[in-house]
Amino acid sequence: MTIQPEFKPERDGWSFINWDDANLSWELFRRTYLGINPTNDPIAAPLDSAYYEIYKGCAKHGNCGGMSLLGLALYKFGGFMGYCAPANFYSGPTVGGGPGPDRADLHAAINVMHGRQFSAAAIQNFVDTVNATKLNDADAAYKHVEQGLASGDYVVISLATSWDGDDAHTLIPYAVEQQSSGRRFLYLWDPNRPWPAYKEFYTGLHNRLQIDSAQDWSYDQNYTDTTLGPVSGHHYKGSDSGWCFTIATSLQFHKGPHPMSLGFGLTNLATLFIESTGSVTQIEDDSGRRMFKTNARHANRVDLETDSGRALQGVGRWPWYAAGGPRGERPGPSSSQEPQARASRDSCSPAAPKQRTTTGTSPRFVTCRRVEGPTRASVPTGISCSTSSTIRVRVPERTK
Numbered sequence: 367m368t369i370q371p372e373f374k375p376e377r378d379g380w381s382f383i384n385w386d387d388a389n390l391s392w393e394l395f396r397r398t399y400l401g402i403n404p405t406n407d408p409i410a411a412p413l414d415s416a417y418y419e420i421y422k423g424c425a426k427h428g429n430c431g432g433m434s435l436l437g438l439a440l441y442k443f444g445g446f447m448g449y450c451a452p453a454n455f456y457s458g459p460t461v462g463g464g465p466g467p468d469r470a471d472l473h474a475a476i477n478v479m480h481g482r483q484f485s486a487a488a489i490q491n492f493v494d495t496v497n498a499t500k501l502n503d504a505d506a507a508y509k510h511v512e513q514g515l516a517s518g519d520y521v522v523i524s525l526a527t528s529w530d531g532d533d534a535h536t537l538i539p540y541a542v543e544q545q546s547s548g549r550r551f552l553y554l555w556d557p558n559r560p561w562p563a564y565k566e567f568y569t570g571l572h573n574r575l576q577i578d579s580a581q582d583w584s585y586d587q588n589y590t591d592t593t594l595g596p597v598s599g600h601h602y603k604g605s606d607s608g609w610c611f612t613i614a615t616s617l618q619f620h621k622g623p624h625p626m627s628l629g630f631g632l633t634n635l636a637t638l639f640i641e642s643t644g645s646v647t648q649i650e651d652d653s654g655r656r657m658f659k660t661n662a663r664h665a666n667r668v669d670l671e672t673d674s675g676r677a678l679q680g681v682g683r684w685p686w687y688a689a690g691g692p693r694g695e696r697p698g699p700s701s702s703q704e705p706q707a708r709a710s711r712d713s714c715s716p717a718a719p720k721q722r723t724t725t726g727t728s729p730r731f732v733t734c735r736r737v738e739g740p741t742r743a744s745v746p747t748g749i750s751c752s753t754s755s756t757i758r759v760r761v762p763e764r765t766k
Contacts (some may be wrong), residue, residue: 373540375568376561377452378441380433382458384557385466387425390477397435397474398481399624417626419576425480428511431467431536432480433557434522438538439479439616442520446619461561485622488613495611499672502529502610504575504583508550510612511539523554523575525585525602528611529670533600534609539575550577558587558599564592575610577601582608618633651678742756 370720392400395418396402403411405707407420423430437453439446447458458467466473500506513687514521526534541553552575559567567573568590575585587599602608649657658669686751 373441373538373555375451375540375555375573376565377454378437378540379453379538379555379561380437380458380467380557381454381456381460381560381562382467383460383560383563384428384430384433385459385464386427386465387429387466387477388423389423390422390481392418394474394481396476397478397625398621398628399485400621401623401627405490413626417624419465421481421484424484425477427479428557429476430557431483431522432476432478434536434538434555435479435482435615438474438522439619442518442615447478449475460560461701479618480619482622483619484624486625486627487617487622491613492533499609502607503602504604504610505580507610507612508542508552508577508612510540513553513614514614515542519614521612521660522613523552523612524609524626525575527592527600527602527606531606531609533602535600535602551575552577556587562592562595564597566593581605599748637655649678664745670750
């Protein structure tokens with residue numbers, strides 16, 4: 367079964383390769399979300415200014431999400447944001463990862479769509495996916511792709527090489543196949559493999575994600591091309607506890623509020639930002655529910671608490687695609703680095719931690735609840751909480 371009429375990678379995929387942008391402008395920020403202040407003014411619009419510090423680096427190492435979303439929009443609607451199908455009409459470099467499409471206006475439009483992955487609705491969807499334990503569930507992803515192809519509410523798929531989102535990447539699933547043996551395939555258009563340079567990736571069926579069960583799946587970007595020679599990439603596998611989940615494009619196509627906006631603050635989604643690329647050892651609430659089974663550093667999804675009586679509900683780490691790794695992918699945090707906890711209002715904010723700077727090995731907690739008044743948010747790991755409970759975040763202790 368395929369999108370009708372059939373999506374063709376050579377026609378409906380972009381003719382240029384994924385690229386990165388170190389910093390996105392305030393004007394792009396305003397185009398991405400609803401209700402943004404005209405200027406970056408922390409006094410007049412503290413929530414916008416705080417979230418911009420996060421947003422501006424979201425394409426630092428790739429625009430895979432923006433390429434996938436705008437490509438599907440052109441396919442579905444025949445045109446979007448002033449650009450007409452087919453996507454392959456627009457030119458740009460096909461190898462080497464730079465500097466994006468030849469047209470500056472299209473470059474900006476893809477940046478805007480890339481940022482819409484982190485709208486309030488998209489982040490809420492991610493938290494719901496985590497709560498439903500569907501972050502590494504190829505069966506659920508396959509079913510959602512099938513439903514999207516049938517209904518016209520097409521989806522994009524997000525893959526990662528680990529439970530923490532290493533090498534996260536967004537692609538277009540445009541066809542499905544089920545064999546008599548029960549093995550299934552998703553056919554993917556990959557922003558890192560544009561047809562003009564990587565035709566054999568598609569004709570050789572290297573673009574298939576193979577599914578044998580919910581956690582037994584594989585998508586390998588590595589292959590040998592008769593013209594290019596060995597082409598390296600990532601091998602995404604369910605056995606590595608990686609990500610394999612989908613999100614409907616209807617949640618991302620159009621302009622909406624960002625998660626720290628005043629309007630979205632009226633809902634029950636809050637966000638805690640953990641500064642730096644460090645690790646969090648525990649997240650728990652006052653009733654003893656917790657995110658992890660132990661208070662050690664965590665390197666695998668098996669560390670997550672799965673006991674329904676102990677597991678913390680409504681809390682999930684943000685999908686920071688392209689926040690710090692090879693183009694189109696996001697590496698996870700280094701377990702050797704230790705974070706501080708910061709926050710911003712209309713997200714969880716630190717409520718005067720009692721242990722600000724101590725020595726020794728005692729744990730340091732930050733108690734988070736909605737408070738008035740902003741604090742500075744740095745480029746962080748985000749953890750969203752769709753819960754009204756007060757939560758505490760345990761991070762490794764720092765010494766003087």
